[in-house]
Amino acid sequence: MALKLRLKPCERVVINGCVVQNENRRYTLTISNFAQIIRGSDILQEEDAVTPVRRAYFLIQSMLLDPTIAANGSGAAAEMMAQLYTTFTRPDIQDRIARAMGHIGERDYYKALSALRPVMEYEGTLLSPAPSASAPSFQTEGLDLHAGHHAGG
Template sequence: MSLKLRLKPFERVVINGCVVQNENRRYTLTISNFAQIIRGSDIMQDEEATTPVRRSYFVIQSMLLDPGAADRHAPIIASMMADLYAAFARPDIQNHIMQSMGYVAERDYYKALSSLRPVLDYEDVVLGRPKGRPSGHNEQHAAG
């Protein structure tokens, strides 16, 4: 199954750690096999990683953006996620954390980020933050 990315003029996308930038007009890019993809405008910035869940999300995103460094981040994210699991008593939230870690173990970082999004939303509720997602909420993923 293919994924079609419609890129705006000058839009950037990261595909398996490689930054691709569109030229000055709209363009459709077809991804025909599995790839880790995130639009440049959706990448969470370092300064946005201000809470435990956001920091975990940022580390997983870093693994997606730099596959060569993923092994170095693996023990870090395992420890962070274990702490999150212990911190949240709600079984549904713990389930999302476990799903995310399962996807990290499979090196499917897009799905790991997707599984962690409900935890981000819940953390915002617990912290009394306005509802909204960080940058990094519209990643794309292709599987072939």
């Protein structure tokens, strides 16, 4: 079954390591056989891989983009996924991680990334500060907030 990619104007997609960019109008691209594909909007930049799930996502993405990393990275990816599986206790999140592990074993890295996106979102909700109406307010009037950082002091 062929994969149809509907590209937005100026959208980028990486197919087997080759960056393809659409022109100024919508376009449909049909892929007739298996290929490693990722849309530009799904690419995580290395500097944004700052949490455990994001680091796993970045490694799998790197495996998708570079066959050398794919050949050498499966052990590290499996270890990262096993750690994530035991860290998260929600069954739906563990299911997503297990699916991602299965896709990695099949070398279908795009599906692995797709399975991890909701895990990344969930991780983000856990790590974001909870807004609190009763957050303590600190009075700083008259305090030297830079104590101990005086020149010559």
